[in-house]
Amino acid sequence: ILRGRGGRYFGAGAACTVFVSTAGTHHEKGWTDLVEAVAQLPAHLRCRVRVILAGEAPMACMTRKVESLGLSHQVVFAGLLDDVRSTLAAGHAAFVLSRRETLSFACREAMAMGLPVLVSDAGGLPENVTDGLDGWVVPCANIAALRARLEQILSQPEQLAEMGEAARSKSRARFSLDTFVAGTLAVYKAALDAEASEPPQAVLTESPSQ
Template sequence: MRVDMIILEYHPIVGGAQRQLAMVAPRLQALGVEVRVLTRRYAGLPAYEEIDGIPVHRLPAPGPKLTAALSFTLSALAAIRRQPPDLIHAYSLFSPLTTAVWAKKLMDIPVVVKILRGGPLGDVDRLRHKPFGQRRLSHYRRQVDAFITISQEIEAELAEIGVPAARRVFIPNGVDLERFQPLTENEKRLRRQQLQLPEGPLAIYTGRLAPEKRVDQLVSIWPAVCNQYPKASLLLLGDGPEAASLRQRAGTSVLFYGRVDDVHTYLQAADLFVLPSATEGLSNALLEAMAAGLPSLVTAVGGAPDIIEHGQSGWLIPPDSVEELQTAVISLLGNKALQQALGRQARQKIVAEFGLDSVAAALYSLYTAVL
């Protein structure tokens, strides 16, 4: 079985979708799927390379936004025509799916698409507001063989636009259970020493420093947290457009680490994971924190309410409620027993349902059914 994965950006440009594809592709290869990645070429990156045994073709997409999208579609169609796959797996409702649907029309190749995010600024919402968006949604509804969803929010949006239940398939994001696992309290103390982290309560955020993540709200409440816990520290792992402004606003107890490869080591050293986003798909950062046995305080957006039982496997608050964010952070940092209970249940949930091998097996079953 030959499957082309079409995604706008790929390694070394890394986001949630890119990380998921990079982790699941080798596991699909192990199941007998020949995976090829088609993505856009950016300056300084080679046109072709193999990453972890996966061939990656970077295709030209010059010019402004609309021209670049058209150029990418034409380049990808040419690559598909030269070496037709058995199936195309598109990531998002935008250029990747446009390309895949044209390939289906021209070469009768089945298409599945993964919806990356729901809610405001999600795939469906964004496409609705683009030129001819409603017409494109209607067209995709007829042409796509299966829509992969990662949250009940996305399921509901697809149902609303008329995608039949038989073509909506829930396959969650996955997490590396060996890499992200809990440490004992003694191991945790040693890990803090190895990373030269401060003593005292330690909260952590991992992900992009972008407006929709609402990291500014987390930084804004941190002085109040430190009033309650003078030795408390906040670790921010990641980079993005808000990095500079956040650094200007943050006090000395907010520590910026930028992008790091060994995220798991910092998660294992922390006491609390916080994700205050206004919108999400199914957050890889959340899955990783839960797998590492961390109690997670997250906003009830995207897939978070699907995987967290409030007060059992994590803590949910409404988005954009700074007061509730502050209250919850202070409460959780001061309750070690609750931290441990939430962390244990979180780990159990992830092990039971979100391992990468399970995700790869579900994708393989879907591909087989579509073919």
């Protein structure tokens, strides 16, 4: 069992696996799906999970749901953050379980911090991770599938560090600023080259009147 990384939020030395999200606390971000799935885990696994959520204070109905599931002591709301790095550093894995999404900077930030990311298959999220290598992909809003994947993750905690390094490596290779700039310039260059290679258009003029 992994130890210590959640000490800032849950007490030093606590034996647990910490899942962290900086994607926000709105309903469409799907974090309540994770909480529901955790609540359905077998007791010996459920007690080992901790969850950290960064973002605006969630709606009261959401916090009541956490309470009703008996997980209040296992879920921490970190609030709005100017810098997400220290909060991400407290986790063993990240999650972005959105119901709709484009790309998710939160996912890529977590990968850059060396965390494997659990994502839903909504929108562009699956494009960030390779399932089983640097993260996991689950069907959107499918609590049963999410619970099964959590059981798998928690049964092999020793794999998290290795998967986190794979996530960091992918982040450097594919999502870095240098890679983004180089890719953008390549698109512009290809467009300019294509325009330069086109034959000049013939200019038609009318004959002068006889």
